[in-house]
Amino acid sequence: AIRNAANKYHTTYLLAKAGLPVPATFSVQDRDKAIEIINELRDAVVKPVFGYKGKGIIRVRDGKMVEPDGTISQIPWKEQITQMIDSWGMLYIQEFIENQGRDIRVFVVNGKVLGSIYRSAQKGHWINNLSQGGTSSPCSLTPSQERICAKAAEAVGTVFAGVDLIEGPGGTMVLEVNGTPSGAGIYSSCGVNVAGHILDYIHLRE
Ligand SMILES: Nc1ncnc2c1ncn2[C@@H]1O[C@H](COP(=O)(O)OP(=O)(O)O)[C@@H](O)[C@H]1O
Ligand SMILES: [Mg+2]
Structure with a gap:
């Protein structure tokens, strides 16, 4: 699953094959x-x-x-x-998908959306990653966006996934699925510690 997610081309192929909206x-x-x-x-x-x-x-x-x-x-x-x-x-x-200077990072564990954050670029910038100076704030997904994220994680095969969504003029699209996302943004913005949820998943399987 991590291999699927690491290769952006392969990820996009799997997402499109699953019928998900991609640029x-x-x-x-x-x-x-x-x-x-x-x-x-x-x-x-x-x-x-x-x-x-x-x-x-x-x-x-x-x-x-x-x-x-x-x-x-x-x-x-x-x-x-x-x-x-x-x-x-x-x-x-x-x-390039026109957007309002932000995208959405969604944290999924075992098919469930645990939280999501907007990542907003600095004014005038077009790269929203937090490591490139973007800032995070809490975000509520629509039911359709939640379904897209659960399906995206499933298509790539990741139990823990950071799904990047972008809201363009034609609707929400999946930019990529991260197989090894940092949990820092969701912890600071939504107070959710994904580690506990991942441990619950492992424990359930034992
Ligand atoms: N097709 C696109 N349209 C608009 N912005 C994009 C597009 N692809 C990437 N970006 C911008 O670049 C950032 C990084 O792209 P992404 O595909 O998530 O790669 P990375 O693995 O480097 O995070 C996105 O969060 C977004 O801000
Ligand atoms: Mg990304």
Whole structure:
């Protein structure tokens, strides 16, 4: 399960196969094809397939790279793409989902949603991870969002999952499922200690 969750492409494949809403996602090995897809999407993110904590993600909007703080980069994006393909051998490209500067991290243990937090980026920034300066606040999910998260954890196979949701113009989508999420955000925002719930699960199985 952790292997399924570590590889973002494999996760997205499993989520889509389970009928869950995910952003349009492409994996390509060819530089020209990558450039064509990014241009067609008009606003796209390229992520390391084994990435974490919001590291190494780039965004290209209307032919310009957008820095994590929202400013336009002077680095020519096609050169950046060429370098990334050269070092990784492939690119994981996703449509950028317009959002209100926040996403949702949902903690699931054994199919049950224990709590969820909004992660809000600093003003103007577009990466919401707490480790990138995002802040957390409590969040109440809709029943449909709860169902999506339970199903996402099941699709990936993780007993303890941190499901990242993003609320876009077309509804809620699953960005990724983390197999080894930190429990710090839910503890400080909702007062829920996931460790006890994980131990209960282990105890039940003994
Ligand atoms: N398709 C997307 N549309 C909009 N924002 C995104 C998208 N993908 C990633 N992000 C932003 O980047 C952050 C990190 O992306 P994520 O896929 O969760 O990778 P990581 O494993 O690094 O946390 C997200 O929390 C979100 O703020
Ligand atoms: Mg994430």
